[in-house]
Amino acid sequence: MVRDITLTEALELQKNHSHTLVDVRSPKEYKEATIPGSMNIPIFTNEERAEVGMLYKQVGKQAAMDHGLVIFSKKLPEFIAEFRKIDTPITVFCWRGGMRSKTAMTVLELMGIRSSRISGGIHTYRQRVIARLQETIKPKLLVLNGYTGSGKTKILRKLMEDGYPVIDLEGMAGHRGSIFGQIGVEPNNQKKFELLIANKLERYENEPYIFIEGESKRIGQVHMPELLFEKKEQSPQWIIQLPVEVRVKEILSVYEPEKQPGLFIEAFTRIRKRIHRPIAVQIQEDLENERFTEAVEQLLTHYYDPQYEHSVARFATIDRDVIQVATVQEAYEECLHRYKELMK
Incomplete structure (x- = not known):
């Protein structure tokens, strides 16, 4: 079951409680910009993300999803192990709160690790930044x-x-x-x-x-x-x-x-x-x-x-x-x- 929370709720949990935000995007995306204080546990490496993205453009969405599943399934034990190191409640996010964060939540749930995700992903944080700089x-x-x-x-x-x-x-x-x-x-x-x-x-x-x-x-x-x-x-x-x-x-x-x-x-x-x-x-x-x-x-x-x-x-x-x-x-x-x- 997907448990979506708003960006404001996630930031409040991070600020006022023991709560960890996890960016599941690639290391390159994380490095370019992320929510301050979050950590990075990527579903794909930079190269894997580029590979899946190219397949999406050249063949289609389903082919990209199938190939992404093949890549990710091989890394599941390592991926879960990284989340098991976190001893606080967890909220995951990707760019728009789409496939990557939903996939992360699903596999975490299967392994008994509860989490939520930010509705709209880091894109909503970018919008918040733009609004702040105009105030x-x-x-x-x-x-x-x-x-x-x-x-x-x-x-x-x-x-x-x-x-x-x-x-x-x-x-x-x-x-x-x-x-x-x-x-x-x-x-x-x-x-x-x-x-x-x-x-x-x-x-x-x-x-x-x-x-x-x-x-x-x-x-x-x-x-x-x-x-x-x-x-x-x-x-x-x-x-x-x-x-x-x-x-x-x-x-x-x-x-x-x-x-x-x-x-x-x-x-x-x-x-x-x-x-x-x-x-x-x-x-x-x-x-x-x-x-x-x-x-x-x-x-x-x-x-x-x-x-x-x-x-x-x-x-x-x-x-x-x-x-x-x-x-x-x-x-x-x-x-x-x-x-x-x-x-x-």
């Missing part, structure tokens, strides 16, 4: 801004670790927001980026303030939702100012170019034409000879700092407050102090 953002935003290398992301993540409300755009995008931003991280697609933002906005809807970084609208390959971007642009800007040598060390510690020098040279070629030729030649030479301190300082002075000065000019009429300190730790402490003052 007015109630909390005020505290925007950390400043030159490249000012430790803004490190400050935000320290605040998040300490339990303060933070939207970490770079972490959600899987990109650090610069020409070198994709190095050492794995990018998320637009759907997952929006899902993560919507989840945070819902979580923090009753908070008076949320910390966020002063990112541009585009972060790598994803774009900030319109309402969030507009509110960020109109919110108070806390400008972190650190000495250049500290910023250089901060960048080197984050990116560790000595581990993948070739990737940095490759990334630099994409902006080389935008830098005055003698300087660009020197930066290229420094990168090739692994003089990363010199290369980073030149990049800051001749590329990133002028870009920042141009972009920050748009905040001429916005409340701006400079936080001039010697270290990232001091910047964190000052941000926290100001936040606590606002909360009084």
Whole structure:
């Protein structure tokens, strides 16, 4: 017997009770976007899903279902064993609450494992995300801004670790927001980026303030939702100012170019034409000879700092407050102090 529950009911069970949501789609689908906090026990691998899908298109639904049954029947013991590891009530879901989640429920029932499924599948969660991103953002935003290398992301993540409300755009995008931003991280697609933002906005809807970084609208390959971007642009800007040598060390510690020098040279070629030729030649030479301190300082002075000065000019009429300190730790402490003052 199929026991359907709504997405709202499933999220409430997950939030308020010991309850496990299981995404039975392929690992690739799960990785691209899923309901936060769910786990993945797939009916098909990525390759098997592609195989069944191709058969559906070329031959028909019944042939695809028959072949899918052959594949899945061989994996049943392993599939059931994974569910037996779960010691809470279970709700399964797939894309639209169709064949895969119904199949999962059926075999679980046969093996004495009760479960329910989300009516409409994760598609209903996608609709919820879109609706959330079109709602007015109630909390005020505290925007950390400043030159490249000012430790803004490190400050935000320290605040998040300490339990303060933070939207970490770079972490959600899987990109650090610069020409070198994709190095050492794995990018998320637009759907997952929006899902993560919507989840945070819902979580923090009753908070008076949320910390966020002063990112541009585009972060790598994803774009900030319109309402969030507009509110960020109109919110108070806390400008972190650190000495250049500290910023250089901060960048080197984050990116560790000595581990993948070739990737940095490759990334630099994409902006080389935008830098005055003698300087660009020197930066290229420094990168090739692994003089990363010199290369980073030149990049800051001749590329990133002028870009920042141009972009920050748009905040001429916005409340701006400079936080001039010697270290990232001091910047964190000052941000926290100001936040606590606002909360009084």
